[in-house]
Amino acid sequence: MTTTDSTDVVIIGSGFGGSIPAYRLAAGGARVVVLERGPWLSGEDFDHDFKFGSSSSRAFEFTMGDGMNVLGGNCVGGGSVVYFAAMPRAPRFTFERQGSIGKRLWPSAVHRAALDPWYDAVAESLPITQNDWPDVTYSGGLWAAACNHAGRTANPVPAAIDKSKCTNCNWMMSGCRFDAKRSLLLNYIPAAVEHGAQIRPLHEVQYISRTPDNGYRVHFNTVDEVDYREVTGSGTIDAKIVIVAAGAVATPVILQRSEEALGAMPSAVGRHFSGNGERLNTAIVNEDKVREVLGLSRPDGKAYEAYQIGKGPVAASWDKLDGNLPEFSRHSLEQLYFPPGFGTILAQVPDATGPSWFGLEKKEILRRWQSWLTIFIMSEDDNEGVFGPPPPTGNGDRISQQLLSRGALRYRPTENTLAGWERADADVRDILERDGLSRVMPWTNDPIGAYTVHPLSSCRIGDDPETSALDDRHELRGHPGIFVTDGSSVPAGLTVNPAFTIAALAERAVPGIVEAAAARGVPVRYVDRPPAHATSSRIRIPLGV
Amino acid sequence: MTLEAFADTIIPGERRWPGDRAVAGAATGGGAVASGALDLLVSVEGGMAGMLDTLAVGLDDQATEYARRTGLTLDPAVPPFVALSFADRTALTSELVAPAHPEQELWVALAMFSVMAWDTGAAEHTVDALAAGHPGLVQIGFTPPDADGLWRFPNFSYGRVLAKSHPDTTPTGDPA
Ligand SMILES: Cc1cc2nc3c(=O)[nH]c(=O)nc-3n(C[C@H](O)[C@H](O)[C@H](O)COP(=O)(O)OP(=O)(O)OC[C@H]3O[C@@H](n4cnc5c(N)ncnc54)[C@H](O)[C@@H]3O)c2cc1C
Numbered sequence: 113m114t115t116t117d118s119t120d121v122v123i124i125g126s127g128f129g130g131s132i133p134a135y136r137l138a139a140g141g142a143r144v145v146v147l148e149r150g151p152w153l154s155g156e157d158f159d160h161d162f163k164f165g166s167s168s169s170r171a172f173e174f175t176m177g178d179g180m181n182v183l184g185g186n187c188v189g190g191g192s193v194v195y196f197a198a199m200p201r202a203p204r205f206t207f208e209r210q211g212s213i214g215k216r217l218w219p220s221a222v223h224r225a226a227l228d229p230w231y232d233a234v235a236e237s238l239p240i241t242q243n244d245w246p247d248v249t250y251s252g253g254l255w256a257a258a259c260n261h262a263g264r265t266a267n268p269v270p271a272a273i274d275k276s277k278c279t280n281c282n283w284m285m286s287g288c289r290f291d292a293k294r295s296l297l298l299n300y301i302p303a304a305v306e307h308g309a310q311i312r313p314l315h316e317v318q319y320i321s322r323t324p325d326n327g328y329r330v331h332f333n334t335v336d337e338v339d340y341r342e343v344t345g346s347g348t349i350d351a352k353i354v355i356v357a358a359g360a361v362a363t364p365v366i367l368q369r370s371e372e373a374l375g376a377m378p379s380a381v382g383r384h385f386s387g388n389g390e391r392l393n394t395a396i397v398n399e400d401k402v403r404e405v406l407g408l409s410r411p412d413g414k415a416y417e418a419y420q421i422g423k424g425p426v427a428a429s430w431d432k433l434d435g436n437l438p439e440f441s442r443h444s445l446e447q448l449y450f451p452p453g454f455g456t457i458l459a460q461v462p463d464a465t466g467p468s469w470f471g472l473e474k475k476e477i478l479r480r481w482q483s484w485l486t487i488f489i490m491s492e493d494d495n496e497g498v499f500g501p502p503p504p505t506g507n508g509d510r511i512s513q514q515l516l517s518r519g520a521l522r523y524r525p526t527e528n529t530l531a532g533w534e535r536a537d538a539d540v541r542d543i544l545e546r547d548g549l550s551r552v553m554p555w556t557n558d559p560i561g562a563y564t565v566h567p568l569s570s571c572r573i574g575d576d577p578e579t580s581a582l583d584d585r586h587e588l589r590g591h592p593g594i595f596v597t598d599g600s601s602v603p604a605g606l607t608v609n610p611a612f613t614i615a616a617l618a619e620r621a622v623p624g625i626v627e628a629a630a631a632r633g634v635p636v637r638y639v640d641r642p643p644a645h646a647t648s649s650r651i652r653i654p655l656g657v
Numbered sequence: 658m659t660l661e662a663f664a665d666t667i668i669p670g671e672r673r674w675p676g677d678r679a680v681a682g683a684a685t686g687g688g689a690v691a692s693g694a695l696d697l698l699v700s701v702e703g704g705m706a707g708m709l710d711t712l713a714v715g716l717d718d719q720a721t722e723y724a725r726r727t728g729l730t731l732d733p734a735v736p737p738f739v740a741l742s743f744a745d746r747t748a749l750t751s752e753l754v755a756p757a758h759p760e761q762e763l764w765v766a767l768a769m770f771s772v773m774a775w776d777t778g779a780a781e782h783t784v785d786a787l788a789a790g791h792p793g794l795v796q797i798g799f800t801p802p803d804a805d806g807l808w809r810f811p812n813f814s815y816g817r818v819l820a821k822s823h824p825d826t827t828p829t830g831d832p833a
Contacts (some may be wrong), residue, residue: 160807161784162777164702201831235829242830245818256819266820270830279809289807411812420800421810430823433832444832452776452797457769467751470667470768475684478668478776481797512704558756559765608832 118350119143119310120634122330124317124366127190128611129357129598131300132234132618133625135643138307142629142636145349146309147330149316149358149506150187151337154297154649158287162453165338168286169514175361175507176516179561180387180497180523182361183454186340186514188313190359191611192295193287195565196424197272198446199240199612201231205435205442209604212494212528217603219575219584222620230616237642238294240612243268243426247275250410250418251485252427254397255447257406259429262543269428269446269609282422282449291649303643314344316506317366320354320594321373327632328354328593333505339513343505352632353593353625357618360385360567360600361519362507367571367581367588367596369502378589380581381571385497385521387564388605389443391489391533392450393540394459395550396477405547417482422449425488425609432539433607440528443491443536444608445543450486458559459484462551469556485550487540491532493605495569497523523562566610571600573617585624586617593628597621659713660767662739664694666746667771670792678735681743687792693781694774698767705770712767715760723749 121137123130126148138144151170159166171194173186185191204224209217234240248256248268256266277292284293291298305311315332323329329350336342356363364382371377402408403415410418428446435442449455460468461477468474477484500520503509508517525533537554544550555563574580577589586601588594597618599610606613626638661679670688672680680690699706713736720737723745724730731740741749753764773779775793778786784806787794802808825833 160802161782162773162779163782164697164700164779166782169702201827201829203832246814246816248815248819249813250815253815253819257815260820264820265823267822267826267830279807279811280813281808281810283808408815410815417798418813420798421813427820430826430832433823452794452799453773453779456776457772466747470750470754470772471747472669472684475668475688475796478793479686479796479798481776481799513702516704559754559761559768 117347119145120351120636121353121355121629122147122349122351123355123357124330125190125358125362125598126188126296126301126311127185127192127357127359127598128296128615129618130190130355131296131304132615133355133597133622134309135300135304135307136622136639137626137629137636138304138309139639140626140636142634144304144309146311147315147317147332148188148311148313149335150185150313152188152311152313153193153287155291156289158289160281160283160286160289162451165514166286171287172515173517174515175519175521176560177519177521177523180521181560181563182521182567183563183565184359184361184567188311189296189301193297194285195611196284196448197293198269198425198609199272200269200608202606202608202613203433203435206606209439209492211604213579215576217574219573221584222573227616227620230619231612233619233642234612234615237299238272240270240272242270248426249280249422250416251422251449252425252447254402254406254408254416254485255487256427257408258543258549261406262546264429264431264543266427266429269426271426273423278423280422282420282424282451284424285451291647295649297649298646299643302646306644317358318505319366319370319373321370323350327352330354341510341513352634353595353629355625356594356596357598358507359598360570361521363596363598363600364499364570365502365507365520368499374591376590378577378581380579382499384495384569384572384579385499385523385567386493386495386569386605387497387523387562388566388568388610389489389491389493389529389532389607390564390566391491391536392448392555393487393489393537393552394555395485395487395544395552396462396480397483397485397550398548399483401548405549419449419482419484424449429543440492440532441535442607443489443532443539445536445540446488446490448486448488452481455486456481458555460553460556462553469559485544487544489533489536489540490566490607490609491536491605492607493529493532494526495604496526496529497521497570499570525562568599568602568610569604571596572603573601574603586621587624587628593632595621595625659716659736659738660698660709661690661695662746663716663750663767664689664771664774666743666750667768668775668793669743678739681746683743686796689771689775692775692778692791692793694771696780697770697774700780703770705766712763719749719753
């Protein structure tokens with residue numbers, strides 16, 4: 113199958129960075145086509161099932177790099193479909209970060225107060241709501257009580273979850289069967305479709321070239337709906353404006369591959385990648401101490417044994433989000449659920465006498481899985497990730513039908529990053545090992561290196577052309593009409609979950625994109641009304657494939 | 658048999674029958690092998706199937722070399738990796754999955770499939786696996802679903818204030 117086509121705006125990727133401009137530009141009158149490499153799943157496609165080939169592998173991509181592994185969405189809605197929906201704003205100090213270059217990393221136009229109105233717009237659109245203590249799950253409650261016992265504070269984390277529909281099933285990484293999680297499938301995407309945007313699933317963009325009329329041509333392959341390795345066709349689509357929002361592990365790859373056709377890319381494309389300083393610790397909880405020391409017990413008489421129950425992260429320690437502390441020593445600590453498989457392999461046995469992540473002793477701690485508590489560290493890393501030359505197609509070489517691929521990202525944590533992790537690990541231990549509450553170990557980096565679900569910064573905004581690929585309007589330097597609005601545009605790790613900030617930045621970028629589109633003759637205006645809320649992710653649309 | 662012995666080193670289990678050689682019987686309860694590690698490895702979805710013969714040969718070569726280095730004599734009746742004791746399989750596996758090993762990536766992948774077989778049962782539908790008493794899911798204590806095959810936990814919260822919020826929390830519940 114070959115298609116040639118043209119439209120006003122092509123958007124690559126349908127996560128936060130793609131869906132937000134898709135809605136606003138379509139609502140403003142532009143013809144919008146969204147190309148998404150993954151399938152379009154909804155409602156009953158979201159299985160409660162670990163079997164390979166269920167939504168837990170269809171909707172995901174695990175890109176293995178050299179020293180850094182990234183887990184992300186691979187479906188219409190991108191990361192919003194598989195994410196945990198924890199949505200805190202980034203603290204004020206994070207916008208003032210200098211990293212190790214001694215200069216403010218963010219453009220001068222962007223700081224917390226400037227971003228707050230855009231955060232507000234996203235909060236209303238998804239919507240995001242505050243959690244209260246009765247919403248906090250057993251695992252979040254245990255973490256909060258342990259923080260309290262250590263003389264620390266703990267906060268329920270704001271989330272994009274409809275509490276009235278949530279069953280606390282903890283399958284949210286496979287997509288939400290109950291449409292309780294406010295993924296983009298319930299707001300921006302149906303609203304974009306309502307305004308005429310076309311979403312084309314299973315379209316994997318390869319590169320961008322120029323058209324004679326100063327516009328752009330986007331080249332894609334279509335891929336099989338079960339075996340993503342199988343190319344079923346290819347085509348191109350022309351547009352006046354291209355928005356690249358394929359996520360921080362894919363956007364730089366597409367741009368690097370486009371270099372041959374488009375000419376040199378800014379040097380910051382594919383450099384300065386951040387994993388948001390992510391790291392995990394797993395505690396094996398002493399149930400008796402939970403009862404005696406923290407005074408916790410469930411209606412059925414158990415003290416805890418509730419790792420499986422819940423809705424991802426609901427409670428966080430923000431004590432170290434303190435702008436007075438030096439850079440690389442600030443972090444948040446968030447309780448988290450990770451399902452078996454992904455969530456168990458790298459966990460280490462405390463006091464292991466043999467191997468720490470497999471073998472006899474590992475089996476013993478796995479048998480106590482319901483007494484696990486996982487703490488998610490988001491710290492300040494050093495933007496040390498660099499992408500090598502792009503693979504022949506896609507964002508990586510696909511190994512299995514779904515899920516697994518190998519990418520060109522290389523990450524060697526610097527002393528700054530390592531010291532930040534060490535301080536955060538110690539902080540977790542200090543809270544959770546008090547009075548014998550638990551034994552804690554960080555996940556091992558030995559088998560695969562570091563890992564993240566929060567890829568950032570591989571094509572970032574900034575004022576300095578040397579260290580930022582985009583100007584403060586998210587336009588790619590030297591390539592007018594190409595914008596990047598996804599996580600790759602965030603200049604550095606945020607010390608909190610990033611999706612809210614990515615979304616707010618995308619909202620902030622839209623007026624500038626509207627202006628650029630209008631200047632190129634697209635009849636579009638800026639529309640500020642929030643998208644309508646859908647009650648079901650099941651929408652019937654001509655797929656336009 | 659070799660791949661079974663490797664999977665059993667990652668998540669060990671009890672012998673399936675008296676005289677089981679692949680499974681060393683180092684732990685009580687079914688391990689990775691009884692949980693379907695081989696089924697997962699040969700599944701078309703997994704992407705490992707085409708490499709399995711090479712991996713098995715590689716493991717046996719590694720075992721032969723390990724035996725030579727450590728002065729062990731291996732029982733020729735079974736493949737070399739299977740002939741190693743559980744302690745020696747563990748020692749060799751630790752070397753293979755260490756960052757310094759040139760083939761680390763291959764052996765780590767094999768180890769990951771072994772863990773996943775045990776604690777997710779990813780070769781079968783989870784509902785079916787649980788109903789059939791899947792050893793790993795049962796031993797980790799994975800709670801079974803409601804009658805319609807979906808999970809719901811009506812009781813999920815201690816339901817009370819358990820800590821003071823950070824003093825700088827904004828009215829929207831965010832860090833300042
Ligand atoms: C398990 C998990 C839990 C998470 N939980 C949270 C949380 O609780 N809170 C939070 O803030 N963040 C969370 N995140 C992170 C969050 O999902 C991401 O930060 C966010 O989705 C990034 O948005 P984005 O627009 O940059 O990219 P994405 O949402 O990743 O969207 C990029 C899209 O582009 C598509 N794409 C990629 N390459 C191509 C191509 N070549 N052609 C066409 N399409 C392409 C992808 O399939 C994807 O749909 C979580 C992530 C994961 C994986």
